[in-house]
Structures are given as structure tokens and as C-alpha cells.
Amino acid sequence: MNSTPPPANSQLQALASDLARKQSLVVITGAGISAESGISTFRGIDGYWARFNPQELASPEGFARDPELVWRWYDERRRQILTAQPNPGHRAIAELEKHFPEFLLITQNVDGLHAQASSKKLIEIHGSIWRVRCMRSGQEWENREVYEQFPVKCRCGALLRPAVLWFGESYQPSLISRAQKAVNSAEAVLVIGTSGQVWIVSGLLAQARQNALTAEFNLEQTETSHSVNYLILGPSGQTLPQLLSELTQLSP
Numbered sequence: 001m002n003s004t005p006p007p008a009n010s011q012l013q014a015l016a017s018d019l020a021r022k023q024s025l026v027v028i029t030g031a032g033i034s035a036e037s038g039i040s041t042f043r044g045i046d047g048y049w050a051r052f053n054p055q056e057l058a059s060p061e062g063f064a065r066d067p068e069l070v071w072r073w074y075d076e077r078r079r080q081i082l083t084a085q086p087n088p089g090h091r092a093i094a095e096l097e098k099h100f101p102e103f104l105l106i107t108q109n110v111d112g113l114h115a116q117a118s119s120k121k122l123i124e125i126h127g128s129i130w131r132v133r134c135m136r137s138g139q140e141w142e143n144r145e146v147y148e149q150f151p152v153k154c155r156c157g158a159l160l161r162p163a164v165l166w167f168g169e170s171y172q173p174s175l176i177s178r179a180q181k182a183v184n185s186a187e188a189v190l191v192i193g194t195s196g197q198v199w200i201v202s203g204l205l206a207q208a209r210q211n212a213l214t215a216e217f218n219l220e221q222t223e224t225s226h227s228v229n230y231l232i233l234g235p236s237g238q239t240l241p242q243l244l245s246e247l248t249q250l251s252p
């Protein structure tokens with residue numbers, strides 16, 4: 001049975017033909033790329049932050065004030081992510097990596113789904129929800145346990161914290177310089193599933209070359225939309241595989 005191909009979007013075709021001539025691509029993703037894997041975004045109507053204030057949760061002050069509340073929030077997210085699978089959007093980005101001699105994926109997400117989708121050239125610039133850090137020794141390790149007691153304690157008796165980057169904490173200089181260098185030399189930058197509210201998105205886009213091709217994939221317009229060459233509206237789990245198939249036809 002021949003399934004009718006999805007309606008080819010002229011924007012996607014034009015973007016694919018522009019991208020086919022590029023050698024270097026940087027992709028920046030946010031929570032929206034994981035939405036179709038069933039993971040809540042931050043600012044959407046069902047978003048985490050509809051119910052909480054980020055400063056209360058994703059910040060050292062919030063953790064110091066109420067480590068139990070913060071751990072319960074992270075534990076809820078860990079349980080949600082544990083059963084989540086990469087969606088076609090994650091997998092399309094992992095395939096895109098093979099089309100470009102120079103490629104870097106910079107994700108704000110801490111859910112690990114890009115790595116699970118076999119993206120290799122990847123920076124998890126906000127860390128991983130699966131890593132924890134001892135507040136006494138500073139030691140960090142991966143831990144996929146489902147916790148029952150909160151706040152979570154280290155074997156040494158001190159508090160453990162999620163080893164993610166909180167608001168008010170500084171980016172690892174090595175990660176920032178790697179990300180900035182990549183954006184600086186990229187011929188094309190895709191921004192996918194992010195409201196662009198956290199500085200890192202605008203901070204990195206500001207580093208893009210004047211003549212870099214830029215495209216945003218989102219469900220709606222964002223603060224970034226006015227400054228990109230292409231705005232591809234729709235769920236990234238559909239639009240990215242469409243881009244990949246257009247690109248593969250042009251440069252198999």
C-alpha cells in the first residue's frame with residue numbers, strides 16, 4: 001500500500017536545498033524536541049513552570065531553601081524520562097549529523113534522549129538529570145535509581161544534588177568555548193523546540209556568522225523568529241524527518 005507522502009512544505013524544500021550546499025551545521029535544541037516523547041516542556045501550558053517558579057527549583061537558593069521540594073521535582077522528571085523514548089525528531093537530528101563534515105548538537109535538555117538516539121557530536125550544556133553530585137566532596141556520578149527518600153543523601157551523609165546547571169550558576173568555560181567556536185564557524189544553525197528565554201540561545205545565536213543560514217523549528221513564533229531565515233512551524237517530530245527526507249533526496 002503506497003502511503004501518500006506528507007504534503008511537501010515549500011519552506012522545508014527551500015531550506016533543504018540551501019542546507020545541501022553547506023558543510024558545517026550547528027543544531028541547538030530545547031525542551032520542545034522532547035515534547036513528543038511525552039516529556040513536559042518548561043513554559044508550555046502543561047509546563048513544569050506553570051506550577052512552579054524556576055528560581056524556586058532550578059537554582060542553588062531554591063535547593064538551599066527546600067532541598068526536599070527540589071528533589072521531589074527532579075524525581076518526578078526522572079520517573080517521566082525513565083519511560084520516555086527518543087522520538088523521530090531526535091532520530092532525524094542523529095541522521096543529520098552524518099550529512100555534515102562539521103556538525104555539533106548543543107542541547108539545553110538534561111533528559112539524555114539525544115544520546116539515546118545516537119547523536120554523537122553532542123554538548124549537554126545544562127548537564128544531565130541522571131548525574132548527581134555530593135554537596136560535600138563535589139564528586140559526581142551517574143545514578144538512575146528511583147528514589148524513595150527525600151532529600152537524597154550521599155553515602156557520606158551529605159546532601160546529593162542533581163548535577164545540572166541551575167539558574168545563577170556559570171556555564172563550564174570549556175563547553176561554552178566549544179559551543180561558541182562551533183557557532184562562529186558554522187555555515188548553518190538550526191534552533192529547535194526552544195522558547196529562547198534562557199540566555200544561552202540568544203548568546204550563541206549572536207555568535208553566528210553574518211551570512212550563516214538560520215532556521216527555527218517550533219510550534220509557534222518565539223523571540224528568535226524575527227532573526228532567522230526560515231521559520232518552520234509544526235511539531236519537530238514531523239518537520240525534522242521531512243527536512244531529512246528532502247535533504248537525502250538532494251544529497252543521498
Ligand code: BV8
Nearest residue numbers: 030031032035041042043108168193194195198199235236
Ligand atoms: C549563565 C537545567 C553566565 C536545569 C536550565 C537577564 C538577562 C539575560 C540572562 C539572565 C538574566 N538574568 C539571569 C540571567 C541568566 C540566566 C537566564 O538566562 N535567565 C533567563 C531565564 C532570563 N541564565 C543562567 O543563570 C545560566 N548561567 O548565564 O551564566 C555565564 C554565561 C556564559 C559563560 C559563563 C557564565 C544558567 C541557566 C541554566 C538554567 N538551567 N536547565 C533543569 O533542567 O532542571 S534551563 C531550563 O530552561 C531547561 O534546561 C530548558 O531547556 C531551558 C530553556 O527552556 P526551553 O528548552 O526553551 O523550554 P521552554 O518550555 O521554555 O520552551 C519549549 C519550546 O518548545 C516552546 O517554544 C514550544 O513552543 C516549543 N515546542 C513545544 N512542543 C514542540 C515545540 N517545538 C517543536 N515541536 C514540538 N513538538
